[in-house]
Amino acid sequence: MVMSSPWGVKHQLADAINAHDVNRALEYFSPDAVVVSPSGVAEGREQIAWLYEQLFKGFPDFTLTTWNEVSDTDAPMVAEWVATGTHTGPFLLPDGSELEGTGRRITIRGACASFVENGRITTHREYFDQLEMYTQLGLGLARVEQAPSSYREELAPHTVS
Structure with missing residues (x-):
């Protein structure tokens, strides 16, 4: 598949994501592409496919709307977006557990930066x-155990005499 401009590639990827077409989305990535997000790092098309499959499973009506593009550069291409969806399916949490569908709607703002080489x-x-996102899903912060005092002392700023 021959792609158009780098921005054309990015726009076509957004269209594939909104169509929930994982196979078409993968065509816009090089075989050794890397996707980095708060959800983790996906290396290669197989892992990238898994990332999108998890998203679409948890949010079957997921929609991405780009509202701003930094269009005076192609490296990187930066866009700001709003993602919306209803959490009706299982969604993988950072601790490895799954959050079953809550029926809650999410609206999150974000940005992305992409590099394109040879049309991918x-x-x-x-x-x-x-x-x-987690707050909108009904989750909150959990208090974790405080680090041992010896560790806190190692991290404390030291004064030089």
Whole structure:
């Protein structure tokens, strides 16, 4: 498949995501592409496919709307977006557990930066506020045990005499 401009590739990827067409989305990535997001790192098309499959399983009506593009550059191509969806299926959480469908709607804001070489995305980085998303899903922060005092002392600023 021969792609158009780098921005054309990015726009076609967004169309494939909104169509929930994982196979078509993968065509826009190089075989060794890397996707980095708050959800983790996916290396290669197989892992990228898994990432999208998990998203679409948890949010079958997921929609991505781009509202701003930094169009005066192609390296990286930066866009701001809003993602919406209803959580009706299982969604993988950072601790490896699955959150069953809550029926809650999410609206999260984010940005992404993509690099395209030879008509394919080689690196794609997503940035969004996970706390914003998890709060909308009905989750909150959990207090974790405080680090042992010896560890806190090692990290404390030291003064030089």
